[in-house]
Amino acid sequence: MAFYFSNLILQTASDNRKDSIVYFEREPAILVSMSRSDLLYLKEQDFATYPAIYVLIGGNKRYVGQVAGQKIEQRLTQHFQNKANDWVESVLFFGRADGKMSKADTDYLERRLIKDFKEKSSYELTNSTKGNKSYIDKLQKAKSDQLYNIAFEILNDIANIDLFGTEKEENYTYNENHPFKLTFENKVITAKSARKLYTKFAEAIIENPGYEAIIKKMVVEGCPTYSLIFGSEIGNYNGYPNAVRLSNGICLYNNLSRKALREKINTIAQQVGVEYEILKWS
Structure with a gap:
């Protein structure tokens, strides 16, 4: 077809x-x-x-x-x-x-x-x-x-394939080489890619025990999907991992287009009830 x-x-x-x-x-x-x-x-x-x-x-x-x-x-x-x-x-x-x-x-x-x-x-x-x-x-x-x-x-x-894999960890200090940036609750998160910003936002969310408890209720048994973005295991698509592990028992689906990544950031924020602002998305 x-x-x-x-x-x-x-x-x-x-x-x-x-x-x-x-x-x-x-x-x-x-x-x-x-x-x-x-x-x-x-x-x-x-x-x-x-x-x-x-x-x-x-x-x-x-x-x-x-x-x-x-x-x-x-x-x-x-x-x-x-x-x-x-x-x-x-x-x-x-x-x-x-x-x-x-x-x-x-x-x-x-x-x-x-x-x-x-x-x-x-x-x-x-x-x-x-x-x-x-x-x-x-x-x-x-x-x-x-x-x-x-x-x-x-x-x-x-294709939503991250050919080069997980980027090296970055600190939360903004510089001009990080074209993606958001802020919430007095935190500023920057990254070199939309996918990394999405991941770092989710990681920052579960650092709060209250938010983590909400996220855990969203975790499905097995691999996460486009619709159910939190799962207990990392799946793969044609040899590529389609999720990243945030913590023990929480994996985040990340096989997403740039547009979908922005939508899922909003989904996470709405689920836990936090206000955020995207300062840079390029």
Whole structure:
């Protein structure tokens, strides 16, 4: 089936004999999320032949790779046949919707993604090198940067996937590098992302024993969901955790778009009866 969201196409390939391969498209980029068990069905898709940048995902480990001149399903088969990669649970990859990327493009994008993982991520990156380096001219580099940025727009705004994982803890001191900020009960909370602000707000709420008692009544047994955002366990979506543990027995659902994160901040505030003000949301 296919769903259309303005200039974005989301398709899922599934039936009684398949798991799900999720395909997003926003020109000029495509992004695909799949589980390890979907490899057989990946071969049936046109985009299985495209050059791509991919991330192997499992537990706290990640591996960044690229494929050009070879089918992505062939490269993944090689990975999965290697016993050293038994930790891999799922794969995410992106490329151009027209399937046209040169080796210079994939080399550049692989290096950029490896660099971003090393600088921004809390996951264990298993790459032993920084990636290949090829000559790329200014125009080609600009097009590759555009592709990269659009792929991350899909990840963050549509797929709700936090590719780099939990951010490092930040203190409550505001500075200009923290574009998200709110205040309640004489506290000021700042963060580098909307998701982190949402999490830190919830953490600050349960520091108050009275509010914590209210939140505990909202906790459902098992994994939280979009509607019931507090649960007792952390679930996952295609290998990604979809919640964060706030305290023993309280997990907060966080697989949300930026708009939904703001709505859920309001939901939490209303449930416990606190007034708050968002000072910065950018």
